[in-house]
Amino acid sequence: MTTSTAINHYENVPDIVKRFVAASGEIGKSGLEPKLRHLIDLRASQINQCAYCVKMHTEEALSDGESQERLQRVIVWRHVDDFTDAEKAAFAWTEALTSLDPKTDYDALRSDLLKHFSETQISAITAAVAMINLWNRVQVSNH
Secondary structure (H helix, E strand, O other), rough: OOOOOOHHHHHHHHHHHHHHHHHHHHHHHHHHHHHHHHHHHHHHHHHHHHHHHHHHHHHHHHHHOOOOHHHHHHHHHHHHHOOHHHHHHHHHHHHHHHOOOOOOHHHHHHHHOOOOOHHHHHHHHHHHHHHHHHHHHHHHOOO
């Protein structure tokens, strides 16, 4: 939902938005599994309380074959067995990069990621987290 004072960033800075879209598309070409990207996007959007993005990424995940049951449990991923160890490592990384905390042990999180992903894949996951956080902030700026 937007307010009457919403700012149309898409019209005001179209060249910047085009570059955001292009960067997002490049992440999609990085080899990151689409289902994992949807889960990352959904988890960050939940944390950032971006209703528009939560809805969009849920719909995209469903259309790419993700189950409704798993999507409903992303928010409680630590407490269910629905997700692989690789997905859980990606969720932990997503949370750490979305809600920055000086006490976070990034080395331990990277070590866990390296059990499941190559360094290139971790860079793609990191880029995906950064990109969804950017989009969430653009959307949330007009709540």
